[in-house]
Every structure is written in structure tokens, then in C-alpha cells.
Amino acid sequence: MKDDTKSSELVVPRLTINPDLPAATQEMLRAAKPSDLRNPDPAGRDGIWSDLAVPLRWETAIVCACAITFFNSAGPDSPFRGLLWPAVGIGATWLVLMTSIPVAGHLMTRSRLRRIQEVRELYVLDADLVPAAGQLLARAGHAVAAVRRSKVHRDDYLDRQRNDVVLPEKEWEIAEMLRAYSRVERSTPTKATGDEARPVLDAHQAVLQTALGGIERRVTALETYAEQTAEADRRYAELLQIQQISAAGAELLELLARSVRDDLAVAEIDGLTNQATTVADAFKAALAEARESARALAAPTAA
Structure with a gap:
């Protein structure tokens, strides 16, 4: 004794x-958060729609409204006249990118949690x-x-x-x-x-x-x-x-x-x-x- x-x-x-x-799984477990190891439940996490809504905040709406007002109020001789739709296109592209980043992170997190749950x-x-x-x-x-x-x-x-x-x-x-x-x-x-x-x-x-x-x-x-x-x-x-x-x-x-x-x-x-x-x-x-x-x-x- x-x-x-x-x-x-x-x-x-x-x-x-x-x-x-496998070595990759062991490394994943060692790098995981303690809370994820204790309760690896993907179903308990926020849904993907919450990630889609991340860039759709009121600040974004205010910026878009101000931009539209600015381009519409530009005079006929203003260099900004006619740039409304290009600006809308740029804004839409930015919105897609800002949405895809959290969605991709969410999908990776759910995949990792499912794997942790499998080997609990x-x-x-x-x-x-x-x-x-x-x-x-x-x-x-x-x-x-x-x-x-x-x-x-x-x-x-x-x-x-x-x-x-x-x-x-x-x-x-x-x-x-x-x-x-x-x-x-x-x-x-x-x-x-x-x-x-x-x-x-x-x-x-x-x-x-x-x-x-x-x-x-x-x-x-x-x-x-x-x-x-x-x-x-x-x-x-x-x-x-x-x-x-x-x-x-x-x-x-x-x-x-x-x-x-x-x-x-x-x-x-x-x-x-x-x-x-x-x-x-x-x-x-x-x-x-x-x-x-x-x-x-x-x-x-x-x-």
C-alpha cells in the first residue's frame, strides 16, 4: 500500500x-474545450439559422439605408450618380462572405462535436x-x-x-x-x-x-x-x-x-x-x- x-x-x-x-482523434480531444469534452452534444448548440443572422444586425440595416439614401440623393453631376446598383452588388457580396464564415465554423464545430460524442x-x-x-x-x-x-x-x-x-x-x-x-x-x-x-x-x-x-x-x-x-x-x-x-x-x-x-x-x-x-x-x-x-x-x- x-x-x-x-x-x-x-x-x-x-x-x-x-x-x-487514431492520432488525429487524440489530438482533437486534447485540443477540445473542457465543456465540449464533458457534454459533446451537437443538438444542444444553437442552430445554423442563428449563424446566418450574425451579419443581419440592426447596424447593418442602418449602414445599408444610409448608403441607399446617399446614392439616391446625389445630383445629376455627382460622380456618385449611377453607382447605387454596383454598391448594392458589393454589399451583397460582403453579406454573403460574412454569412458563410460563421456558417462554415458552425458546421465544423458540429462535425467535431459529433466525433467527440462518438468516442465519449x-x-x-x-x-x-x-x-x-x-x-x-x-x-x-x-x-x-x-x-x-x-x-x-x-x-x-x-x-x-x-x-x-x-x-x-x-x-x-x-x-x-x-x-x-x-x-x-x-x-x-x-x-x-x-x-x-x-x-x-x-x-x-x-x-x-x-x-x-x-x-x-x-x-x-x-x-x-x-x-x-x-x-x-x-x-x-x-x-x-x-x-x-x-x-x-x-x-x-x-x-x-x-x-x-x-x-x-x-x-x-x-x-x-x-x-x-x-x-x-x-x-x-x-x-x-x-x-x-x-x-x-x-x-x-x-x-
Whole structure:
């Protein structure tokens, strides 16, 4: 069980997306407004006629009336005489353009909302989760991010390609289960209305806690993997540092040979080599533990 104080400091992710969705759809979801993600209902938006009426405001009518009056009142020698109908044509063109812009935007918005509505079950919002579920998802996301930031992952000591596929899948599975749990918890009464209902409610809540405990075991498995990856990272950093020191072994041997016997110098270099071997063995062991944890993490999927 993880420290509740630590987990309470984590920020619940605003949006968790099914990794199987096309990349374009995922980008659309990330760029969408929170209100559109919460309620992607195209039917609830203003109709297209409201967009058509945008340029048809009273200010437009006043401008058109003033223009017509100006051209009609122009004298016979005025250069503006006879320009009424060309001006009307220009005004009509402007009106069509000003109308088409909001209409096109409206149609694009409705199309985007329809797509979001189609995939509503394929993403989870922070608002979909009760507090306990939100914290579990935050812990899972934190563990996944820690693994993918690690140097042993980036340098492909932990099968980076597999991690890049499996870890988002695990995070999504947890998010989906936590959303289902949250829906049931929100629909469950917090207090029994009578003696007959109390044992039924208690049993229901016990099952809920069992379900949440099962999800938390998945989160803990991810956190264990992240911890073992961090240990492998530390061993890897030690190994690189000792290799860097050992790389200067020839110069060090020459330096030592000037001041002490050759056999003592060789012994010193051998000591550095043994240290490098020890750290390398520890690094290999840490990697083996991390890989074993990754295999255990994939076991529920295989089942």
C-alpha cells in the first residue's frame, strides 16, 4: 500500500485517452474545450439559422439605408450618380462572405462535436472519477511517466518499444475500470434508510471496496515497476561513471608507475576494474528485476 500523503499530492490527469484511437482523434480531444469534452452534444448548440443572422444586425440595416439614401440623393453631376446598383452588388457580396464564415465554423464545430460524442467512452475525464479513483489514476500515470522518463528505458535496456505500447494500455485499462467504479459509487446511497436496507447496502459497499482494491493492486504493480526502473537507473549511472573513470586507466597507470612499483600500479588498476565489474553485475541484476516486473505487469492481459 502506498503512502496516502504522497498520493494526495498528485494531480489527477485532466484527460486519459484510449491509446488505440487514431492520432488525429487524440489530438482533437486534447485540443477540445473542457465543456465540449464533458457534454459533446451537437443538438444542444444553437442552430445554423442563428449563424446566418450574425451579419443581419440592426447596424447593418442602418449602414445599408444610409448608403441607399446617399446614392439616391446625389445630383445629376455627382460622380456618385449611377453607382447605387454596383454598391448594392458589393454589399451583397460582403453579406454573403460574412454569412458563410460563421456558417462554415458552425458546421465544423458540429462535425467535431459529433466525433467527440462518438468516442465519449474512449476517454476519461477527471470529472468522471470520484476522489479515491482519481488519486489511483494519478498514481498510475505518475508511475508510467517515471518509467518512460528513465534512462534505461530511453536507451532501450528495458525493451522501449514494448513499454511504449504496453504501459499506455495498462494506464487506459485502469482509467476505464476507475470510471466504471466511480459510476457505481455515485449511484450508491451513502446511508441506509432502514434496518432492512442496511445489510444490503453494507454488502454492496464491501463489494465496491473489493473492486477498488483489485484496481489498486494493478496500480501498485506499476509503481513497483517504476521503483525497480529507478533502481536500474541509479545502477546505470554508477556504471557509466566508473566506466568513465576506468577509461583513463592507461594514463593513471603511467602516473602511478612514476611514483611506485609497477606491480602496485597494476593492482590499483585491477581494483578499479573489479569495482566496474561489481557495479555492472548490480546493474544487470536491477535490469533483470525490472524486466521480471514488466512480465508480471503483463500477466493480467495474458490471462
